Amino acid sequence: MIRAEWTKFRTLPGLPWLVLLLVVLTVGTGAAATALVPCCDVLPSRVSLAGVQAGQIAAVALAVGMVAGEYSTGMIVVTLLAVPHRGRMLAAKALLVGGVTLAGALVAITTSAVIGPGVTPTAFVGSIVYLVLVSLLALGVAAAVRDTAVAMGVALGILYGFPLVIRMIQDPVWQERLAWISPMEAGMAVQGGIASIGPWAGLAVLGVWAVGALAVGRSRVGGSVGAVV
Numbered sequence: 001m002i003r004a005e006w007t008k009f010r011t012l013p014g015l016p017w018l019v020l021l022l023v024v025l026t027v028g029t030g031a032a033a034t035a036l037v038p039c040c041d042v043l044p045s046r047v048s049l050a051g052v053q054a055g056q057i058a059a060v061a062l063a064v065g066m067v068a069g070e071y072s073t074g075m076i077v078v079t080l081l082a083v084p085h086r087g088r089m090l091a092a093k094a095l096l097v098g099g100v101t102l103a104g105a106l107v108a109i110t111t112s113a114v115i116g117p118g119v120t121p122t123a124f125v126g127s128i129v130y131l132v133l134v135s136l137l138a139l140g141v142a143a144a145v146r147d148t149a150v151a152m153g154v155a156l157g158i159l160y161g162f163p164l165v166i167r168m169i170q171d172p173v174w175q176e177r178l179a180w181i182s183p184m185e186a187g188m189a190v191q192g193g194i195a196s197i198g199p200w201a202g203l204a205v206l207g208v209w210a211v212g213a214l215a216v217g218r219s220r221v222g223g224s225v226g227a228v229v
Contacts, residue, residue, distance in 0.1 A: 005096040009066065018062040019104040022131070026055030026108035027115065034116040043192045044118020052127050053188070055108055056134045060155045063097045063138035067217075068148040090218050094139055101135040102128065122199050126190025129203060133210045134159065137183065140213025144220045158209070159184045183209040 009015050029051030037047045105128040113119040137158070142151040162182030166175050176196050179185040182205075189202030197205075 002092050002095060005066070005092050008070075009096060009100065012065065015062060015065050018058045018065065019100055022055045022058035022062070022101070022104040023108040023111070025058055026051035026105075026131075027111045029054040030112040031115050044116070045120050045123035045191045046193055048116025048119050049109065049112055049123060049127050049191055051108070051112055052130060052191075053184070055105075056131060056159065056184075057156065059101050059104075059131050059135040060138040060152065060159070062101065063135040064142040064148055064151045064155065066093055066097050067139060067142035068146060068151045087218055090139075090143055090214065093143075094136055094214065097135050097139050098132050101132050105131040120192070123191045126199055126203055130187045130190060130206065133187065133203070133206045134183075136210040137206070137213045140210065140215070140217035143217025144213070146220070181205065 026049075030048055031051075033047050033050035037050075108131075109124060109127050113124055138151070138155040141155045141158070142148075145151045145154060162178060163185055166178045166182065166185065169175055169178070180197060184206075186197055186202035187206035189197040190199040192199070
């Protein structure tokens with residue numbers, strides 16, 4: 001099953017290039033931030049790994065393409081007929097997407113850490129895990145909504161919408177509460193700078209979002225083939 005998903009990944013137009021885009025966006029944005037932001041004004045890890053917030057767009061697009069792309073072409077019908085166990089099919093896609101994102105994240109974060117100064121071990125490892133969890137969150141969303149454009153909008157809205165709302169609220173207590181449930185704000189705590197959220201606790205929040213999205217996606221994938229088409 002993993003081999004079949006790997007074949008789809010290699011043959012579906014654009015998907016391998018999204019891994020390269022993840023690396024380019026992450027490294028390029030981080031390098032630009034390192035060159036432009038004075039090191040003493042912001043935490044070094046945050047500056048050097050600033051590209052993670054840009055690279056995650058490619059991670060989302062990759063995950064969405066692996067699921068919603070099949071629905072748009074109708075190939076999902078063949079996949080569902082070949083794999084009676086819907087949960088197993090989604091698990092295979094999750095392993096493939098997570099593995100490919102992990103490979104791209106390793107290259108991107110390692111390069112960013114070499115270019116930029118002051119990347120801590122926690123920020124290094126946590127940023128890699130962050131990108132993998134974002135891809136799994138997007139995979140679950142795509143399985144739930146089954147439409148490429150809608151899935152991209154929902155996944156990116158979940159990630160970037162919370163920070164926008166937080167910045168619009170004046171009450172610091174509510175800002176902190178929303179930061180605790182925001183997948184991006186909490187997840188990025190691994191890079192430091194959020195005193196109220198521990199790095200791994202924040203990453204766990206993103207993990208809960210990813211598991212929840214996959215659970216919803218699993219329930220949607222579980223419908224009949226006739227309902228899909």
